[in-house]
Amino acid sequence: MEDKSTSAPARKEGTGRDRKAPDYYDRRAIDFLNAAMGRKGVSIDVLDERLRKLGYDRQDTPKTLRQRIDRGGFSAGFFVRVLRALEVSSIEILREVELMEWSKDKKLTEEHEQARAKHAARARAVKKALRPLDKG
Numbered sequence: 593m594e595d596k597s598t599s600a601p602a603r604k605e606g607t608g609r610d611r612k613a614p615d616y617y618d619r620r621a622i623d624f625l626n627a628a629m630g631r632k633g634v635s636i637d638v639l640d641e642r643l644r645k646l647g648y649d650r651q652d653t654p655k656t657l658r659q660r661i662d663r664g665g666f667s668a669g670f671f672v673r674v675l676r677a678l679e680v681s682s683i684e685i686l687r688e689v690e691l692m693e694w695s696k697d698k699k700l701t702e703e704h705e706q707a708r709a710k711h712a713a714r715a716r717a718v719k720k721a722l723r724p725l726d727k728g
Contacts, residue, residue: 614664620692621671622664627688628678642677683718687711 614622629639640654652660660666661674675685690707 618664621666622661624688624692625661625671625674625678628675628680628684632678632680634678639674639677643673646673646677648673648677681715681718683711683715687715 628634629636634642636654636658640652640657643657660670687708690711
């Protein structure tokens with residue numbers, strides 16, 4: 593009988609060197625987070641600070657947080673935490689998902705431009721509607 597206490601623990605599939613390259617949707621999630629950070633003007637240090645304020649208690653440093661985002665394959669919970677820390681609106685998410693589907697086909701059509709304009713107008717309307725609430 594083999595002594596299991598001395599054998600190394602089995603490596604989880606998809607971790608460390610066994611990790612596969614990000615697929616199309618993983619890559620889009622990585623790009624989305626990086627683009628959102630750029631649009632919001634949030635550095636990795638500021639993101640780290642905001643995540644900690646939200647109760648994200650992992651031992652990540654800004655460097656490991658950057659690596660984690662760039663590597664991809666993170667959990668849906670981590671993705672949502674980062675979106676919340678970046679204060680990304682649901683309208684921005686919807687717009688990005690729709691654009692992602694269009695870009696997958698690599699077709700920039702008139703319909704695509706109309707949808708972008710529609711989402712931009714919707715975002716402006718929401719911001720305008722919320723302005724009185726922010727002042728009160």
